[in-house]
Amino acid sequence: MYEKREMTFRVFRFNAQSDYLPAYKRYDLTVSKEEVMLDVLNRIKWEQDPTLSYRRSCRHGICGSCGIKVNGRAIVACKENVWQLAELYGEEMVIEPQDTRLAYKDLIIDKSRFWESYRAVTPWLEGPVEEKPQKEHLIEPNYAEQIDEADHCIQCGSCFYSCPAAAVNEAYLGPAALALAYRFSTDVRDKSHANRLRAVNEPGSGIWDCVKCVECSETCPKGVEPLSKIFALHNQTFEAGVHKRNVATRHAVVFKRSIEKHGPLDEAENVRYSEGSLGALRHMREAFAMLRRGKLPLPGRVHKSHNHSEVKTLIQSASKNKF
Numbered sequence: 001m002y003e004k005r006e007m008t009f010r011v012f013r014f015n016a017q018s019d020y021l022p023a024y025k026r027y028d029l030t031v032s033k034e035e036v037m038l039d040v041l042n043r044i045k046w047e048q049d050p051t052l053s054y055r056r057s058c059r060h061g062i063c064g065s066c067g068i069k070v071n072g073r074a075i076v077a078c079k080e081n082v083w084q085l086a087e088l089y090g091e092e093m094v095i096e097p098q099d100t101r102l103a104y105k106d107l108i109i110d111k112s113r114f115w116e117s118y119r120a121v122t123p124w125l126e127g128p129v130e131e132k133p134q135k136e137h138l139i140e141p142n143y144a145e146q147i148d149e150a151d152h153c154i155q156c157g158s159c160f161y162s163c164p165a166a167a168v169n170e171a172y173l174g175p176a177a178l179a180l181a182y183r184f185s186t187d188v189r190d191k192s193h194a195n196r197l198r199a200v201n202e203p204g205s206g207i208w209d210c211v212k213c214v215e216c217s218e219t220c221p222k223g224v225e226p227l228s229k230i231f232a233l234h235n236q237t238f239e240a241g242v243h244k245r246n247v248a249t250r251h252a253v254v255f256k257r258s259i260e261k262h263g264p265l266d267e268a269e270n271v272r273y274s275e276g277s278l279g280a281l282r283h284m285r286e287a288f289a290m291l292r293r294g295k296l297p298l299p300g301r302v303h304k305s306h307n308h309s310e311v312k313t314l315i316q317s318a319s320k321n322k323f
């Protein structure tokens with residue numbers, strides 16, 4: 001005997017060829033405990049409204065085509081149990097495309113920019129390729145482990161369409177492409193390590209434009225953890241010596257130095273070093289406001305944390321970079 005639940009779904013409907021504005025259409029369904037969100041879309045289409053359009057293919061979380069948003073949260077529809085979503089959102093849910101601005105038919109969006117970002121990071125191994133290899137080109141298990149997580153990406157776009165940096169900056173490559181850049185820059189068989197790092201090191205489009213909000217890692221259905229790959233790329237650019245001196249890289253340098261020196265951050269020195277003395281002048285108003293409220297120590301008066309030697313040892317053992 002199945003358990004059932006009465007639920008309501010308000011689904012984004014829009015046809016770019018004929019509609020001026022989108023509308024949200026209501027569908028009521030009795031949903032059983034096992035059903036995933038893709039079952040809901042299929043049942044709406046097959047039982048109530050054959051005009052509903054959405055992408056799907058494998059139904060096993062492999063092809064990445066069924067990415068949508070439910071109550072604003074990016075999901076892969078065939079992986080997300082509806083009852084579990086109801087624990088978060090209750091019995092009424094809003095189903096939308098990953099980016100409503102890009103919809104051309106209901107839940108189907110134009111993903112061109114997402115794919116262009118992929119192409120921009122040269123998503124294949126570069127190096128001498130045997131035309132007719134006689135055996136696999138194996139690598140040591142520890143090298144394989146370093147790329148394993150990033151290799152699980154199914155190109156669903158959940159991270160990209162949840163990323164605030166990508167939403168406001170058309171040039172930003174975004175979390176999925178950067179995770180893929182890491183996948184190849186870390187592969188010991190690849191011969192374009194430095195060139196790959198230079199390509200993602202460009203101000204305005206690359207790794208330094210991530211605002212570290214963690215949204216991509218939280219939303220990824222395959223555990224790719226794009227943010228950790230972006231951090232790894234930061235380190236790789238320093239290790240390979242291809243980083244450029246700019247506000248972002250100076251900020252990374254002074255951040256580490258400050259923690260190593262004090263434990264807590266020396267906020268004033270962080271701004272001065274990252275932006276230069278002239279640049280820091282722009283922040284004087286905020287600095288005085290923070291000083292008045294006791295949120296900024298006076299220059300040279302940053303307290304050391306009580307476990308400072310432990311912090312220092314941790315920083316030194318964790319960092320391979322010589323800034």
Ligand code: SF4
Nearest residue numbers: 163210211213214216
């Ligand atoms: S952590 Fe960076 S890449 Fe990930 S969603 Fe936030 S801004 Fe985008």
Ligand code: SF4
Nearest residue numbers: 153154156157159220
């Ligand atoms: S990194 Fe994760 S969320 Fe982003 S496209 Fe790949 S599988 Fe989807």
Ligand code: FES
Nearest residue numbers: 057058059064078
């Ligand atoms: S249909 Fe393939 S991932 Fe959902």
